[in-house]
Amino acid sequence: MATLKFSRQRESIKQYLASTKEHPTADMVYMHVKEDYPNISLGTVYRNLNLLTDIGEALKIATPDGADRFDGCVKPHNHFFCTECRRVLDLDLDMKEIEQINKAAASNFDGIIESSNTIFYGKCGDCIK
Amino acid sequence: MATLKFSRQRESIKQYLASTKEHPTADMVYMHVKEDYPNISLGTVYRNLNLLTDIGEALKIATPDGADRFDGCVKPHNHFFCTECRRVLDLDLDMKEIEQINKAAASNFDGIIESSNTIFYGKCGDCIK
DNA sequence: TTTATTGCAAATGGTTTGCATCTCT
């Protein structure tokens, strides 16, 4: 199997993901990394985002808006999607709360809910007015 | 504004959505309705699914698989996505449990979580082996 | 030198849209 080789582009992508909490789309990552590597292509960004996701160094988040969002923080946590401003926000709960939620959700359900990655929907503080 | 007008195709789509619990994709709806209306087009299916979603007679569910899933059951409930078999399942909780989950999720979060539509991830009973 | 990674462009898959025609009301 592929032995990972260093790449400046991938490094830049990782660094950007680690520096932001805005859960950017692949295109946003592309735009940003382009500032340092003007020749980088969207394909490379996608390839690296998928690679990072596969090896567990990034999270891919599906939203109703079509474009996936990426998260460089892989510590277990859940997400919130604001149906008004379309932002993805982190829900910062401790493991006890996460487990409590999962237990309640799985009552009379035959299956295993992952420790995190749950996506809640609603309106964020900024959008409630 | 548009005054809704009857259409056999839309009726057939609604009926199919009401009859299934498998959260079909637009294409699956298309294939099915095609049996009764061989001339129906994918565009018409999409237009109607979006219309039904807009007027609150159907639910659109985003998944990591790209294609959206649709649900004819609009009573408040949450969903579960099996990361192995890729199915969307219903989580049948009563309002008390749903509210309890939302309350726990919203602790130290500034915003309002919708009563339902939360998507959990994990492995379903069939896939745990 | 070997193999992973890149840039580019073409291809894919899901969904939307313009338009002429048809169908409800």
Added chain:
DNA sequence: AGAGATGCAAACCATTTGCAATAAA
């Protein structure tokens, strides 16, 4: 007749992929 709905095809957008060139080991 008038407004909405349809079928078809073209357009769109996000993402993937093939390939020759490049860079890391």
